[in-house]
Amino acid sequence: MFDLSPDEAMAIRLSLRVAFWAVAASLPFGVLVAFILARGRFWGKPVLDGLVHLPLILPPVVTGYLLLVLFGRQGPLGRFLDETFGIVFAFRWTGAALACAIMGFPLMVRAIRLSIETVDRRLEHAAGTLGANPAWVFATVTLPLILPGIVVGIILSFARSMGEFGATITFVSNIPGQTRTLPSAIYTLTQVPGGDAGAFRLTAISVAVSMAALILSEVVSRLISRRLGTP
Amino acid sequence: MTLQVEVAHRLGAAFSLDARFAGSGGLTALFGRSGSGKTTLIDVIAGLIRPDRGRVLLDGRPLVDTERRIFVPTHRRRVGYVFQEGRLFPHLTVRQNLLYGRWFAPRQDRYVKLGDVVDLLGIGHLLDRRPHGLSGGEKQRVAIGRALLASPRLLLMDEPLAALDEARKAEILPYLERLRDETKVPIVYVSHSIAEVTRLATSMVLMSEGRVVATGSVADIMGRLDLHPVTGRVEAGSGLETRGVGPDRAFGLTVLRAASGDLRVPYADLPIGSRVRARVRARDVIVAVRRPEGLSALNVLPGRLSEIGAHDGPIADLRLDLGGDVLLARVTRRTIHDLDLVPGKEVYAVIKSVAFDRHSLGQAVSSESRRP
Numbered sequence: 273m274f275d276l277s278p279d280e281a282m283a284i285r286l287s288l289r290v291a292f293w294a295v296a297a298s299l300p301f302g303v304l305v306a307f308i309l310a311r312g313r314f315w316g317k318p319v320l321d322g323l324v325h326l327p328l329i330l331p332p333v334v335t336g337y338l339l340l341v342l343f344g345r346q347g348p349l350g351r352f353l354d355e356t357f358g359i360v361f362a363f364r365w366t367g368a369a370l371a372c373a374i375m376g377f378p379l380m381v382r383a384i385r386l387s388i389e390t391v392d393r394r395l396e397h398a399a400g401t402l403g404a405n406p407a408w409v410f411a412t413v414t415l416p417l418i419l420p421g422i423v424v425g426i427i428l429s430f431a432r433s434m435g436e437f438g439a440t441i442t443f444v445s446n447i448p449g450q451t452r453t454l455p456s457a458i459y460t461l462t463q464v465p466g467g468d469a470g471a472f473r474l475t476a477i478s479v480a481v482s483m484a485a486l487i488l489s490e491v492v493s494r495l496i497s498r499r500l501g502t503p
Numbered sequence: 504m505t506l507q508v509e510v511a512h513r514l515g516a517a518f519s520l521d522a523r524f525a526g527s528g529g530l531t532a533l534f535g536r537s538g539s540g541k542t543t544l545i546d547v548i549a550g551l552i553r554p555d556r557g558r559v560l561l562d563g564r565p566l567v568d569t570e571r572r573i574f575v576p577t578h579r580r581r582v583g584y585v586f587q588e589g590r591l592f593p594h595l596t597v598r599q600n601l602l603y604g605r606w607f608a609p610r611q612d613r614y615v616k617l618g619d620v621v622d623l624l625g626i627g628h629l630l631d632r633r634p635h636g637l638s639g640g641e642k643q644r645v646a647i648g649r650a651l652l653a654s655p656r657l658l659l660m661d662e663p664l665a666a667l668d669e670a671r672k673a674e675i676l677p678y679l680e681r682l683r684d685e686t687k688v689p690i691v692y693v694s695h696s697i698a699e700v701t702r703l704a705t706s707m708v709l710m711s712e713g714r715v716v717a718t719g720s721v722a723d724i725m726g727r728l729d730l731h732p733v734t735g736r737v738e739a740g741s742g743l744e745t746r747g748v749g750p751d752r753a754f755g756l757t758v759l760r761a762a763s764g765d766l767r768v769p770y771a772d773l774p775i776g777s778r779v780r781a782r783v784r785a786r787d788v789i790v791a792v793r794r795p796e797g798l799s800a801l802n803v804l805p806g807r808l809s810e811i812g813a814h815d816g817p818i819a820d821l822r823l824d825l826g827g828d829v830l831l832a833r834v835t836r837r838t839i840h841d842l843d844l845v846p847g848k849e850v851y852a853v854i855k856s857v858a859f860d861r862h863s864l865g866q867a868v869s870s871e872s873r874r875p
Binding site: 392394395397398399400401402403404405406408409412413416417499 | 549550551576577578579580581582583584586588590592593594603604607608633649650653
């Protein structure tokens with residue numbers, strides 16, 4: 273029963289590509305924002321914190337619509353990016369990746385921020401007394417110590433991206449081969465007669481991918497903790 | 504090396520630091536009770552705290568000078584720091600920890616080799632392990648090695664033994680003595696343990712409530728009876744500078760020669776010919792006005808009573824001059840009255856051999872510290 277039709281296989285490949293790029297492109301920003309929220313002391317911090325967490329609370333449809341307004345071809349950011357860099361999000365798989373990145377961002381930032389908050393800053397001071405400048409301290413002490421948080425953030429954000437539906441379909445629609453990701457494909461199959469078998473196959477794959485992500489995150493973070501000697 | 508510190512810093516509403524001292528080579532002990540500002544002071548020297556006012560000069564160059572708006576960041580000071588809790592990097596092996604600071608010092612300034620440090624501290628068997636499996640004493644030795652391998656111009660140590668039990672302390676003290684004597688790096692050593700300071704320090708800075716109360720040689724400061732409220736009464740004592748002259752093999756003792764006579768201590772393995780600083784607690788000393796006979800105590804040293812400390816309570820401290828060495832003795836006020844003790848009187852100090860434990864015998868105090 274797991275003979276996938278070409279359309280179904282395409283949806284899976286697309287989903288993996290979208291999720292990969294959503295995570296890869298948002299990771300540097302995720303680490304940066306997590307750092308600012310964990311360590312920074314500035315006036316607008318609650319606003320930034322709220323903004324980052326907004327996609328978690330808002331209906332995905334609203335997030336998708338806001339993305340459409342901002343990043344659509346006629347939207348202010350969309351037009352700017354198109355004219356200056358030739359980057360187009362509207363109705364492309366890149367738009368799906370953007371929607372997934374935004375939806376996964378709060379999960380990623382939360383996981384990384386928590387791990388930054390548990391880093392013993394006295395270790396960073398110790399590295400400073402040994403002659404390491406702040407950039408080196410970050411690369412050789414802070415980053416390795418927050419690695420478990422980063423891994424968990426990556427996996428959560430990836431799993432979220434694999435399951436993202438509302439914002440994606442609102443922002444970039446449901447175009448086969450371009451924006452029809454795994455959830456959109458399942459939704460489409462449930463809307464047509466005789467689509468049940470296909471929907472079930474994709475659902476099983478979706479469940480398997482999510483389970484694998486959770487188990488992987490558990491295993492990886494346990495491995496890293498063992499190396500750090502903090503069971 | 505010269506270190507000049509003159510800083511003022513306010514921490515919260517309750518505590519303010521206003522301290523000045525100068526150090527020059529050897530091991531300078533910052534001594535005082537918990538909360539007297541010792542750690543704050545070395546954090547200022549390390550650059551971990553930016554002082555409100557003042558300056559820190561190392562060999563004449565400013566590390567911080569608030570008037571001239573100079574603040575050299577921690578990583579450019581080349582001031583090593585051994586923390587109370589080690590602070591080893593948990594994600595690195597012992598070897599990687601040791602070598603962490605190695606590449607940051609300019610090549611021509613690197614004066615420490617991994618092999619030498621490993622030998623000095625006896626940590627060769629730990630190199631491939633990770634910090635979480637090490638004992639407290641091993642961690643502290645690795646932390647000392649790590650700080651040394653950054654080739655620091657000055658080494659700060661913040662109560663490196665405080666978190667360890669007596670056995671571990673005894674394990675590390677000899678390494679600290681070797682560090683002081685075999686490397687040229689000057690050390691500022693924070694401690695509230697009078698035993699450690701007496702054993703290790705070449706000079707000391709006495710602190711109380713954020714102020715420097717006295718600076719000078721250990722013998723001078725510990726011999727000052729007026730400072731006992733700050734140095735702590737219970738543990739008060741003095742260090743006799745001696746030289747091991749021979750074993751007393753039949754009984755497993757070693758004979759140490761002090762300025763005014765010989766001391767017998769109950770250890771057979773002290774090296775002959777080397778200098779030993781023997782710490783004697785004031786309450787372990789008996790004072791006699793005639794040479795006593797028929798005593799179990801083996802050590803009777805002649806001297807002169809030079810000062811009687813405040814004695815409004817039942818107990819008083821006496822300062823004895825034993826051929827140039829200072830020895831403190833604690834007696835009751837009644838003793839002073841009954842023996843008619845007055846400054847200048849000839850007395851004998853009686854010290855039981857068993858009053859010396861291994862902790863109180865420090866070896867090879869470097870030459871600057873030995874008073875003429």
